[in-house]
Amino acid sequence: MVEEEGFQRYLAHVILWIGIAIVAFPVYLAIVASTQDNAVIANGQMSLLPGGHFLETYYQTLFVGTSGSTREPVLNMMLNSLVMALLIAVGKIAISIISAYAIVYFRFPFRMAIFWIIFITLMLPVEVRIYPTYKIVADLHLLDSYAGLSLPLIASATATLLFRQFFMTVPDELLEASRIDGAGPFRFFWDTLLPLSRTNMAALFVILFILGWNQYLWPLLITTRDDMQTIQVGIRKMITTTDALTEWPVVMATALLAMLPPVFVVVVMQKLFVRGLVETEK
Amino acid sequence: MANVTLRSVRKTYPGGFEAIKGVDVDVGDGQFCVLVGPSGCGKSTLLRMVAGLETITGGEIDIGGRVVNQVEPADRDIAMVFQNYALYPHMSVYNNMAYGLRNRGMAEAEIKTRVEEAARVLELSPMLERKPRQLSGGQRQRVAMGRAIVRQPKVFLFDEPLSNLDAKLRIAMRVEIRKLQRRLNTTSIYVTHDQLEAMTLADILVVMNGGQVEQIGNPLDIYQKPATTFVASFIGAPPMNLMPLRSDELTSQIAGADGAGIVGIRPEDFVISSETVSGGVALGLTVEAIEHVGAETFVYGSRQREEQGVAANPGELPPGEVIVRVPGATGPAIGERIRAVAPRDKLHLFTADGRKRVAG
Numbered sequence: 001m002v003e004e005e006g007f008q009r010y011l012a013h014v015i016l017w018i019g020i021a022i023v024a025f026p027v028y029l030a031i032v033a034s035t036q037d038n039a040v041i042a043n044g045q046m047s048l049l050p051g052g053h054f055l056e057t058y059y060q061t062l063f064v065g066t067s068g069s070t071r072e073p074v075l076n077m078m079l080n081s082l083v084m085a086l087l088i089a090v091g092k093i094a095i096s097i098i099s100a101y102a103i104v105y106f107r108f109p110f111r112m113a114i115f116w117i118i119f120i121t122l123m124l125p126v127e128v129r130i131y132p133t134y135k136i137v138a139d140l141h142l143l144d145s146y147a148g149l150s151l152p153l154i155a156s157a158t159a160t161l162l163f164r165q166f167f168m169t170v171p172d173e174l175l176e177a178s179r180i181d182g183a184g185p186f187r188f189f190w191d192t193l194l195p196l197s198r199t200n201m202a203a204l205f206v207i208l209f210i211l212g213w214n215q216y217l218w219p220l221l222i223t224t225r226d227d228m229q230t231i232q233v234g235i236r237k238m239i240t241t242t243d244a245l246t247e248w249p250v251v252m253a254t255a256l257l258a259m260l261p262p263v264f265v266v267v268v269m270q271k272l273f274v275r276g277l278v279e280t281e282k
Numbered sequence: 283m284a285n286v287t288l289r290s291v292r293k294t295y296p297g298g299f300e301a302i303k304g305v306d307v308d309v310g311d312g313q314f315c316v317l318v319g320p321s322g323c324g325k326s327t328l329l330r331m332v333a334g335l336e337t338i339t340g341g342e343i344d345i346g347g348r349v350v351n352q353v354e355p356a357d358r359d360i361a362m363v364f365q366n367y368a369l370y371p372h373m374s375v376y377n378n379m380a381y382g383l384r385n386r387g388m389a390e391a392e393i394k395t396r397v398e399e400a401a402r403v404l405e406l407s408p409m410l411e412r413k414p415r416q417l418s419g420g421q422r423q424r425v426a427m428g429r430a431i432v433r434q435p436k437v438f439l440f441d442e443p444l445s446n447l448d449a450k451l452r453i454a455m456r457v458e459i460r461k462l463q464r465r466l467n468t469t470s471i472y473v474t475h476d477q478l479e480a481m482t483l484a485d486i487l488v489v490m491n492g493g494q495v496e497q498i499g500n501p502l503d504i505y506q507k508p509a510t511t512f513v514a515s516f517i518g519a520p521p522m523n524l525m526p527l528r529s530d531e532l533t534s535q536i537a538g539a540d541g542a543g544i545v546g547i548r549p550e551d552f553v554i555s556s557e558t559v560s561g562g563v564a565l566g567l568t569v570e571a572i573e574h575v576g577a578e579t580f581v582y583g584s585r586q587r588e589e590q591g592v593a594a595n596p597g598e599l600p601p602g603e604v605i606v607r608v609p610g611a612t613g614p615a616i617g618e619r620i621r622a623v624a625p626r627d628k629l630h631l632f633t634a635d636g637r638k639r640v641a642g
Contacts, residue, residue: 173368176335179380181357181429191381195372 009084027256034058034252035175041248053249061253063268074254079233080149082261084230088212089205089220096156100163103188105175115164120134126218127137134221144228147217153212159204166200202272210262272276283360284346284436284469285311286332293327293493294342299327301327303493305340309486312467314460316501318480319490320516326441328490329473333439346436356385361430362439365446367422369414369429375401376410393432400428403462420451427459431466438463440472440514444479456482477517481505489513511636514546520605522546522579533621537561537626543634549580549607551628554620561626567604569618578614581606582619 029048033041036051062075102108103115126133133152142148170193178188219230229237235258238251286309293302298476301324317325330336332343334355342349350358361382369378374634377395382395401407404424414422423443443459444452460483463470474480480487481501489496489504489512497509501517508514508522515521524546526532536545537560547563558564567583583604606622614620631640 092365164371171366171368173366174362174370176333176355177362177364177368177370179335179355180333180360180362182385183381187385192370192372 027259030252030256034249034256036249038245038247038249040129043246057249061249061250061257066247066250067244072099072226072234072258074231074234076227077229077234077254078257078261080146080228081258082231083146084149084215084219085144085209085212085261088153088215089208091150091154092156092159092208093201093204095154095206096159097163097194097201099160099275100167101193103160104164104167105185118157118160121155122161126153130217130221137222143222144225147226148222149215149230150212153215156208162200162204163197166197170196173179199272202269204264206269209265213258213262285309285344286315286346286437286469286550287344288328288332288341289344290341291328291338291343293324293331293336294339298413301493304529305493305495307488307492307498308487309469309471309614312469312496313485314463314470314483315488316470316472316474316480316484316487317488317490317518318474318477319496324493325473325475325488326489329439329441329471330433331358332437332471332606333360334358338492354522359436360439360495361433361435362441362558363423363426363430363443365442367414367426367443367446369422369425374411374413375406375417375425375428378414378425379432381431382429396417396434400431403431404428408584419447420455423447423455424546427462431462436469438470440470441457442474442477442622444474445473467555477519481517487517488554489516491572505637508546508630509639511544511546511632512629514632518548518609520549522548523604524636525585525604526601526633526634532563532565535561535563536631539640541633542631542640544632544634544636546630547628549605551624552606552622553624554606554608554614555623556580556621557623559623559625562624563629564621564623565604567606569614569620571612571615572616574611574613576611577609579608579611581608581613581620583622 026081032048032050033046035054035059036046037053040046040051061073063073065072067076080215099118103111103118137148137152140148142151146249174192175188178192183191214232215230216236220233220236223229223233231254235251235254239246286307288305288307290304290306291302292300292304294300305328307315317328319325327336331338332345334350334353338351343351343629345358345360370381373381377568379397379400380393383396397410398407401410404427406424409417409421414425417425423446428445440459442469447455458481459472472483474483484501486498487501487504488498491512497504497513504513505517508517511524516525524544526534527536527539527542527545532545533539539545545563552617565583565585567585569581569583571582573580573582580611583606585602585604604622606620631636632641
């Protein structure tokens with residue numbers, strides 16, 4: 001770090017504060033808007049100071065929903081999103097750590113072919129294969145279900161590759177010591193490899209949870225019932241109204257509520273991240 | 283307690299590379315066998331074959347009267363100490379030692395007794411709850427030993443266990459390993475590339491080169507009567523001086539050198555003297571370098587009339603260079619001309635290809 005003198009230092013701070021303001025202002029605006037009366041916002045005379053409708057708006061958002069467009073309590077949407085994001089994150093980690101274990105530690109026919117097939121799926125995100133995926137999910141009668149929401153998003157080449165890379169750095173002697181200590185493949189995986197992968201799993205969990213939480217296109221396609229709606233889809237539906245005024249305070253409150261779980265996950269897992277980085281296990 | 287017998291053991295890798303070319307070794311009950319050789323000679327591969335970590339493509343390995351070729355490592359009743367210790371990083375010292383016992387379904391009370399006993403012997407008692415990363419190199423090494431001891435196996439296998447320690451600790455641990463092995467009286471096989479470690483630890487020394495055994499025997503016998511020039515230059519530091527016998531002054535000096543093509547003389551068997559020895563060797567040398575070790579001094583000299591060149595194998599001397607050991611700290615000066623003399627009974631004679639020892 002270089003210590004700047006006088007004016008230069010203030011200039012740097014001013015620039016940084018402007019940056020913060022640019023990023024934070026929309027969030028502030030959302031908070032303010034969620035506490036004001038919808039009529040005032042619709043008039044285009046929105047105040048930049050918080051209004052007095054905080055409790056009222058949030059109560060309506062969480063437990064009642066908008067009166068016009070969706071009529072679904074946002075709490076229920078959040079629950080749907082939470083279940084989907086957790087299923088995707090946990091499912092992806094579970095599937096990919098097992099497949100990486102198979103690829104790294106076992107010799108079986110077509111091992112490399114299978115590895116490359118997994119690798120190639122990296123190039124086929126959900127959006128590209130959306131029609132066949134929809135067809136399969138529909139044929140399996142999984143529309144409007146948590147399984148339908150999460151299963152197609154669970155298979156993950158990225159996470160498999162990440163675990164594969166990590167397993168390759170685990171010294172072979174550890175496996176050999178385990179074999180001499182009488183641990184079979186399952187025990188080695190459970191007693192040694194999983195505990196060593198803890199920080200990797202935590203990092204992946206954060207990324208995958210946010211990825212799952214922010215899914216939009218897929219839930220939009222396969223959920224038709226209001227009570228299966230996720231929050232990201234819900235926000236969009238709230239804005240489009242046919243014959244009534246968009247209830248901006250509720251929309252803003254929903255947007256803010258939609259931010260909370262990812263923020264929470266990052267804040268909580270950050271500690272595990274840092275601990276994992278500080279105590280390098282070798 | 284068990285014998286370990288290797289009968290024409292072979293290892294050929296799928297690519298066709300032959301790592302072990304038929305090895306016969308018999309380690310008696312409670313004996314300490316050291317496999318020594320340069321990198322890539324197959325000593326570690328052989329040890330890992332005994333452990334069951336490498337498959338055996340030919341011959342038989344017999345532990346305690348049972349052929350174990352097809353037996354899983356865990357069922358061979360062996361314990362292994364790895365070069366990098368291979369401790370489980372996420373487990374405490376206690377759990378590292380207890381893990382193998384738990385997998386065997388031993389009662390927790392018995393495990394506790396064994397681990398605490400091993401910790402006491404290895405002076406690890408105060409750190410049973412620590413993780414490996416909180417330990418020094420020497421302590422980790424002792425945990426690795428402890429993990430082997432608690433199993434009370436038939437055979438200990440050591441794969442260069444001291445290579446990652448600093449020189450001083452290495453010597454201390456070497457003595458500890460020897461004492462521990464004597465006390466437990468467990469058959470042990472130890473792999474090292476350090477000839478000093480090999481000499482000091484072994485009951486039986488196996489010198490390996492290129493996947494084959496060069497010589498097996500008591501370390502002192504091997505030192506005094508090396509079977510090949512490879513063994514002669516590998517065992518002993520600094521290495522034995524090996525000189526080809528051509529039609530020069532050297533050949534005419536040595537009595538009874540029929541059939542010999544190479545003469546070997548250990549640096550400590552030379553004396554700097556002007557006397558002549560009948561049947562022995564006297565070399566005129568120009569001093570090129572001096573190494574003071576304290577208790578002794580090594581004089582590096584070059585012979586006249588000998589072409590200079592590079593050593594044929596690592597660890598051997600370049601042709602024309604001769605090392606002479608002088609006791610004490612005084613030696614000749616650089617550039618000085620000296621005469622190094624060795625008596626007939628200190629000469630080692632080998633055939634010209636270096637593969638066989640000729641009388642003497």
